[in-house]
Amino acid sequence: MPTTPADLLFTKAQGSLAGGVSASMRLHPYLGRPFYHVRGDGAYIYDLDDRRYIDYNVSNGATMIGHNHPAVRAAIGTGLDMGIIAAAETPYHDQLAATLAEIIPAIERVRYASTGTEVTMVAIRIARAATRRTKILKFDGHFHGLSEPFLFKRADPCAESDDVIPSSGGVTDTAAADVVMAPWNDLDAVDAAFERHPGKIAAIIAEPVWYNAGCILPAPGFLAGLRERATAHGSLLIFDEVLSGFRMALGGAQAHYGVTPDLTTLAKALANGMPLSVVAGRADLMDQLAPTGTVVHSGTYSGHLLSVLAAIATLEHLAEPGLYDRLNARAAQFYGDIQAIFDRHSFPARIQGLGTRFGLYMGIREPVRTLTDALGHDHELHRRFVLGCLARGVYFHGYTSSGAPGHAGFSTAHSEADFAHTLEAIEATVAEIGRA
Ligand SMILES: Cc1ncc(COP(=O)(O)O)c(C=O)c1O
Structure with missing residues (x-):
């Protein structure tokens, strides 16, 4: 029985939208329904309850300089x-x-x-x-x-x-x-x-x-x-x-x-x-x-x-001078910090990124260089990771429940406080999964 406003909306939408969505990839496979947005602002998106999440999908990569710029x-x-x-x-x-x-x-x-x-x-x-x-x-x-x-x-x-x-x-x-x-x-x-x-x-x-x-x-x-x-x-x-x-x-x-x-x-x-x-x-x-x-x-x-x-x-x-030097340095630091959390908790995962977009490979520790490498991605572990982060106010999109993982990324609107909060959420999620 659907209980939340999002579940109710998805049930209703299945009577009007094909598969309940406007585009296939909007059905978040780990949520079992879409993430419903009511608005976006800077680095944040807001759900039907007006709860705020730091957004690491940023419109499949379209919102490069932040929502509502x-x-x-x-x-x-x-x-x-x-x-x-x-x-x-x-x-x-x-x-x-x-x-x-x-x-x-x-x-x-x-x-x-x-x-x-x-x-x-x-x-x-x-x-x-x-x-x-x-x-x-x-x-x-x-x-x-x-x-x-x-x-x-x-x-x-x-x-x-x-x-x-x-x-x-x-x-x-x-x-x-x-x-x-x-x-x-x-x-x-x-x-x-x-x-x-x-x-x-x-x-x-x-x-x-x-x-x-x-x-x-x-x-x-x-x-x-x-x-x-x-x-x-x-x-x-x-x-x-x-x-x-x-x-x-x-x-x-x-x-x-x-x-x-x-x-x-x-x-x-x-x-x-x-x-x-x-x-x-x-x-x-x-x-x-x-x-x-x-x-x-x-x-x-x-x-x-x-x-x-x-x-x-x-x-x-x-085109602001120095922007990409700052972004690339910030990205490398962020990805390094995430990998350090995975390693500290012996969590079997790997992050690979360049510039403001990155991939999270679950159940994989070695460098991912080919499709065959990426196909080793563990979707069940990814699901637990994504839901744990979501509960802590951090949104990662799920594109598929099989095969290689999709991509994630941030915008120029993501602040130091956002990155710090994200690292805390990831650390708590990884620790929680490790205890289970
Ligand atoms: C590399 C690449 N090419 C083409 C497309 C298709 O773009 P659109 O979704 O705007 O049709 C995408 C969409 O994700 C893409 O990532």
Whole structure:
């Protein structure tokens, strides 16, 4: 019998929303229902009882400078005063594109959309049009949104073959013929994929930091190796920076690692929670888009003015000199403190992070470098950890109850007091689990 307001709402919502949620991943698997928000402010979210939690999901990584940020609110206010116009070009669209070209190495030209799914889909169309090839090399488990080519996984994650199976119902097998899959951090497998498909691969697409499996860094030289292989084989390199963008450097992972892709995609942190995404890159490639080229890209809400204004305000905040040095140092300290708590309590867990996003691996003590490593994640232990922290006012989202864990992160609004409270909550939770 449901007892809390949240349980009652979930029961009611199951009669109106499919599965009781507006998006599948909002069903928190460890709560058995969504976490219902009534508002967000700075580092905090508030539940139906107006109870405050320090937020370590921050809108799946979108709220990079904190909820309800005054500069973002003011920017949106400018858009409201302009009449909430959509499907419209304004000087702000050019202003934001010019800023992005200044700060992100790969960017010469920009197009906007609303979601990450749209821009990765457009990026591979540009690649196919530019190379006149059809196949896309992607890494098993990397998440690039919900369009057809990205909804496959390797039938046998340990085999070097092109046997892939859909990772979603309703996906047509015909799309599988154009998907070439390799394991992350394995250049030999990338070489083997190019050997199996000479002259056929239009692009390599990758999350340059694999945050969607927690936080799996590229092995030293791996991104540079991808760059070399793409160039040598006449393929394009696409960095999907929807999640890694702005996370550890203003120029994203490509600036952090000094490897420049041909095309890049951005979303999430770009507009601090407003829906905005970007596909961008070299001018000659972006010219494949109509009206200069033949690849269609449009959309009533593409580059919605309110989101473009929010992005301009967000980037102004993120461009503050010294911000990323401070954030990265704070992040490293925080992750080190969490690992020290785990180790002090002989709690079998590992944290891996870069910049403001991190992964918590439960039941794992060794470095996580591959999908196979991440699949050892203990969801039952994670569930107990997440619920213990929640009871102490700290929110970690749960994305899935099987496979690799999802990601967590913080915003520029998280204060020293928030980090200190979080460490106390984690220590108490870990001690409690140890006593059970
Ligand atoms: C790396 C990456 N690419 C693409 C997407 C899809 O973005 P959206 O959810 O806006 O469609 C995501 C979403 O989490 C992502 O993390």
